[in-house]
Amino acid sequence: MYANYQTFEDADRHAHALTGWEQRYDQVGEGAFRSTVKQVSVAGVQVFQESANVRIVQRGQLPAGCVTFGLVLSGGAPYSFQGIKVDENALVVAPGDKEFLLHSPPNMSLLGVAIDAKLLESAADAAGVDVQDEVLRRHVLNIPGAAGARAGKRIIAAVETVLAAPDSLSSDDDVAHRFTQAVTESMLDLLTFHVPSYEDRLTYACRADIVRRAHDLVLTRPEQPISVLDVCEKLRVSRRTVQNSFQSVTQMNPVSYLRAVRLAQVRRLLTTTAQGELPVREAAMRWGFSNLGHFASDYKSLFGELPSQTFRAR
Structure with a gap:
């Protein structure tokens, strides 16, 4: 378990700071690179909020054994994930251990979430959400903008709460539990928009x-x-x-x-x-x-x- 907040002046140093990710960032936009990363990781859940001022290309391998999500917080133009346009009305989703390619626009701000696949399945079962593999392989899902903003706000609030008292992660089991719950529930809320509705008439x-x-x-x-x-x-x-x-x-x-x-x-x-x-x-x-x-x-x-x-x- 860990929680930290870092700033960078080099794209590769930024990429290497994301624990558990095999990736590299190539700066392709002009200007002195400036970025920030806020990270929180507990058993089965990793969240990072990253921002950068210039256009970058992110490529590498998604964490094995996890389902990875991405929510756009801001950007000067649409993102592109696996060749698919990503804007504020979209949710990036992909199973782990896959190669990925993400084009990020200038002044980007992105929320990344990696959840252990078994943990997500268990949480989905408890919530009565039938998350099918086909949905997770679509890469980009359309979602209501208000719902995406609400989920992002909730996760960011959970991250800020932990960063305000990072030692609480190891000293208070309830803190870690509440963080995990906030993140998994937020992602399941968004996936629910793509759950088949034939069982609910x-x-x-x-x-x-x-x-x-x-x-x-x-x-x-x-x-x-x-x-x-x-x-x-x-x-x-x-x-x-x-x-x-x-x-x-x-x-x-x-x-x-x-x-x-x-x-x-x-x-x-x-x-x-x-x-x-x-x-x-x-x-x-x-x-x-x-x-x-x-x-x-x-x-x-x-x-x-x-x-x-x-x-x-x-």
Whole structure:
């Protein structure tokens, strides 16, 4: 496990800094090379956020035993992966141990993710997502821009959280677990747009009703967080149906959506009460957030500010 943030003035040094990758970067654009790399790696999951100011060509071998993903964060022009155009509405995906060729435009910013294939399969099974090999071999998948931006934001927030306290990776197993969960769930959310739908013949109205009823379940049990399994049991539907319903209606996975609903209730409490009347800790506990550190991190990711920074009633 490791986490680091580095800057470079040479393309090859940048390429060699990505642990576990056999590759080289050729600078083909004019100008003094400047780049940054933020990396976090835990058991089975590696994430790197890289940027460079000039056009480069990346080529080499994808990590063996992993499924590799790429999300465009920014760039002066479209990317090209394996001869296929890649823009902000696309997800790069490829099985491991394959040769790759990526053309990156000037002022590029890219999020790379490598997930152990068995870990991804296990997470997909748990989430009820039927990820087929044919999907993983397409190289580039079209995705809704908003969904891609949301997944990128969530993963970047997870990376920044770890980089703020890198020692926590080895000292706190929960930190590594939360990081792995955030990354795998984000990628599965995007793959869901390409999961065959023949097993789920519900109309959009039926899916919307499942989301509405799950939302209501959260509101009726404020101190006891609702899990996806709870939703399945209460609504008498399969996990896959729940997953597909949320993806279709909200473009979010059910876990993220249900957590966001609880966070929204905490924020409403904070904005309608004074600090002396209701401390942040008590407001969080009322909606089932027992770990204040995780609560504060999730709250900031959703609302862009810590709960202590939220405007309180006077």
